[in-house]
Amino acid sequence: MEKKQKFGIMAALIYFVIFVAYNLIVFLVFKGFNNVFWISYVFMLLAYLIHIGCAFFIGKNLSVKAAFFGIPLFSFSIFFVCAEFFASFVFMIFRNQASPKIAVLIQALLLCIFIVIAIISIMTRDVVADVDKKIKDSVSSLKGLNVDVEMLAQRSTDPETTGALNRLSETIKYSDPMTHPAVAMQDQMIMQYMPELRMAFDSGDMAKVKDLCGKIELLFVERNKKLMAVK
Numbered sequence: 001m002e003k004k005q006k007f008g009i010m011a012a013l014i015y016f017v018i019f020v021a022y023n024l025i026v027f028l029v030f031k032g033f034n035n036v037f038w039i040s041y042v043f044m045l046l047a048y049l050i051h052i053g054c055a056f057f058i059g060k061n062l063s064v065k066a067a068f069f070g071i072p073l074f075s076f077s078i079f080f081v082c083a084e085f086f087a088s089f090v091f092m093i094f095r096n097q098a099s100p101k102i103a104v105l106i107q108a109l110l111l112c113i114f115i116v117i118a119i120i121s122i123m124t125r126d127v128v129a130d131v132d133k134k135i136k137d138s139v140s141s142l143k144g145l146n147v148d149v150e151m152l153a154q155r156s157t158d159p160e161t162t163g164a165l166n167r168l169s170e171t172i173k174y175s176d177p178m179t180h181p182a183v184a185m186q187d188q189m190i191m192q193y194m195p196e197l198r199m200a201f202d203s204g205d206m207a208k209v210k211d212l213c214g215k216i217e218l219l220f221v222e223r224n225k226k227l228m229a230v231k
Contacts, residue, residue: 015052039100040095084110091106149169152197160206161201165213168216171221172220175223182229183226190223
């Protein structure tokens with residue numbers, strides 16, 4: 001059996017044992033069940049199921065964790081269960097004095113607060129995931145360009161051309177991997193010049209290679225300065 005499946009079974013067993021223990025305590029301690037009791041019991045059961053759902057959801061999405069102001073959604077679900085457990089237990093104790101409307105109102109407010117926090121957390125996770133993907137794509141693109149330039153430098157037999165290619169490689173290596181609409185023109189021109197650079201090298205036009213290296217390097221410098229300005 002895989003470790004992940006074994007962990008899932010053990011976690012499910014723990015949740016089941018906690019559920020059984022809770023029911024034993026509730027139904028052995030309290031007598032005379034009325035509307036307030038059942039309202040509190042249903043809200044507590046709903047909170048527990050939501051917490052299990054959050055645990056399952058987070059377990060399936062480990063790449064980017066959902067968080068609210070830096071606090072993981074899983075932790076918030078535990079806080080919610082604890083708050084609901086306290087509220088429901090208080091209402092169960094004072095079930096004969098408490099109003100069903102008050103019991104519904106307070107516990108529904110707790111549920112609504114958690115739902116809002118969960119939605120914000122998931123929205124934040126999606127934004128972070130999108131930014132993370134863009135960064136990875138930009139880094140991969142720059143690495144690809146740098147590999148192409150390094151390969152040309154290794155093939156070069158002209159010292160001046162090799163030096164120009166190595167300088168360009170260093171510029172690419174230490175350039176900001178992020179992109180922005182402000183540098184769209186520079187990005188486009190870089191992508192246009194790179195095929196020309198390869199073609200010029202393959203045709204043996206080293207003068208053009210050195211000229212293109214200078215142009216591409218200058219575009220990267222402009223690009224980096226504009227990215228610093230918009231941050």
